[in-house]
Amino acid sequence: MLAEWIECSLEGGEPSRRDGRVAGGRFTIHGPGILELTPDTLAEAARACVFSVGIHGNETAPIELLGSCLARLEAGLIRLGAPVLVILGNLEAIRRSERYVETNLNRLFRRDLGERGMEPDRARTLMTSVDGFFSRHPDLSPLHYDLHTAIRDSRFPRFVVDPFAETATQPEQWAWLAAADIQAALHQHRHSWTFSHYSKHYHRAQAFTLELGRALPFGHNDLASLAPMGRLLETLIAGRIPEMAFPSRMAFFRVAFELVRESESFQLCFPDDTPNFTEFAPGTHLAEDAKAGPFIVGDTPLSVVFPNAKVELGARAALLAEAAKPPPTPFFQ
Numbered sequence: 001m002l003a004e005w006i007e008c009s010l011e012g013g014e015p016s017r018r019d020g021r022v023a024g025g026r027f028t029i030h031g032p033g034i035l036e037l038t039p040d041t042l043a044e045a046a047r048a049c050v051f052s053v054g055i056h057g058n059e060t061a062p063i064e065l066l067g068s069c070l071a072r073l074e075a076g077l078i079r080l081g082a083p084v085l086v087i088l089g090n091l092e093a094i095r096r097s098e099r100y101v102e103t104n105l106n107r108l109f110r111r112d113l114g115e116r117g118m119e120p121d122r123a124r125t126l127m128t129s130v131d132g133f134f135s136r137h138p139d140l141s142p143l144h145y146d147l148h149t150a151i152r153d154s155r156f157p158r159f160v161v162d163p164f165a166e167t168a169t170q171p172e173q174w175a176w177l178a179a180a181d182i183q184a185a186l187h188q189h190r191h192s193w194t195f196s197h198y199s200k201h202y203h204r205a206q207a208f209t210l211e212l213g214r215a216l217p218f219g220h221n222d223l224a225s226l227a228p229m230g231r232l233l234e235t236l237i238a239g240r241i242p243e244m245a246f247p248s249r250m251a252f253f254r255v256a257f258e259l260v261r262e263s264e265s266f267q268l269c270f271p272d273d274t275p276n277f278t279e280f281a282p283g284t285h286l287a288e289d290a291k292a293g294p295f296i297v298g299d300t301p302l303s304v305v306f307p308n309a310k311v312e313l314g315a316r317a318a319l320l321a322e323a324a325k326p327p328p329t330p331f332f333q
């Protein structure tokens with residue numbers, strides 16, 4: 001049943017059952033693309049986990065990865081020990097293999113959202129669902145991993161975005177992510193209203209956007225490189241303590257500037273296929289916009305992340321990051 005849930009959600013069909021048993025607990029389908037797993041007994045290290053995939057419809061590797069975790073749970077190879085909310089984000093965009101249908105869902109996760117339409121309505125449904133889930137587990141640490149893949153190649157193919165919020169990121173998160181073979185982390189400098197930011201800002205969750213390689217069609221993903229990430233997800237599903245590694249093996253960056261497309265004439269002054277984290281030297285002319293003017297790198301080199309000149313007007317066209325120190329990890333000292 002769980003293995004078919006993703007397919008059934010994408011076909012828009014009615015599931016044959018809305019609830020049932022898995023090893024160690026039960027599953028409940030709350031609505032299209034929203035599934036909750038509830039353990040009979042909480043394991044000692046259980047957290048309240050939200051795992052979301054398909055917030056962008058063309059990012060298929062995370063859907064395949066989570067699908068394989070659910071299949072292993074259904075086969076009894078993992079025993080449920082923690083509550084888990086599994087979310088398939090933009091169902092219509094996944095069906096169309098497109099990033100979004102009308103607007104980028106991953107900019108709409110704010111409680112004062114006023115817009116109407118397919119993506120805004122989905123954002124409201126997902127926010128309500130996350131609110132309900134975390135409120136059912138007030139005594140557990142909240143955690144949200146929003147799994148994505150990137151449009152272009154990257155110097156660090158697997159990296160996380162650490163959303164800006166008041167809540168501090170727990171040092172152990174870096175050790176778990178390093179063991180899951182995440183190669184870099186990018187700290188956000190301001191509110192971004194993404195899905196992971198929602199859980200961190202409103203629920204004080206440990207939350208990240210994880211970029212797991214490059215966006216490719218279903219069946220073309222290299223899941224072998226994601227095996228350590230799969231192990232982290234399964235360990236959290238079982239409510240056990242994840243494997244740790246020294247975070248110093250990861251590269252850390254902090255966003256210094258955000259380029260916004262302010263006019264139709266906005267242009268990035270480097271090739272479209274420039275890999276994420278490519279570093280530009282002081283004095284390099286990076287962007288041109290009729291309204292904002294030129295952007296030229298100042299005294300510190302800047303690495304470009306998520307460059308995309310074709311975003312909607314007013315949207316982020318690139319992040320420009322400076323190298324940062326690895327965060328302290330007291331348990332390794």
Ligand SMILES: O=C(O)CCC(=O)N[C@@H](CCC(=O)O)C(=O)O
Pocket residue numbers: 056106148149150151152161163192194196209305306307308
């Ligand atoms: O490769 C790209 O240009 C975009 C990949 C992607 O979807 N990234 C997320 C990052 C979200 C964040 O900043 O936390 C996005 O743009 O929504």
Ligand SMILES: [Zn+2]
Pocket residue numbers: 055056059148149
């Ligand atoms: Zn994405």
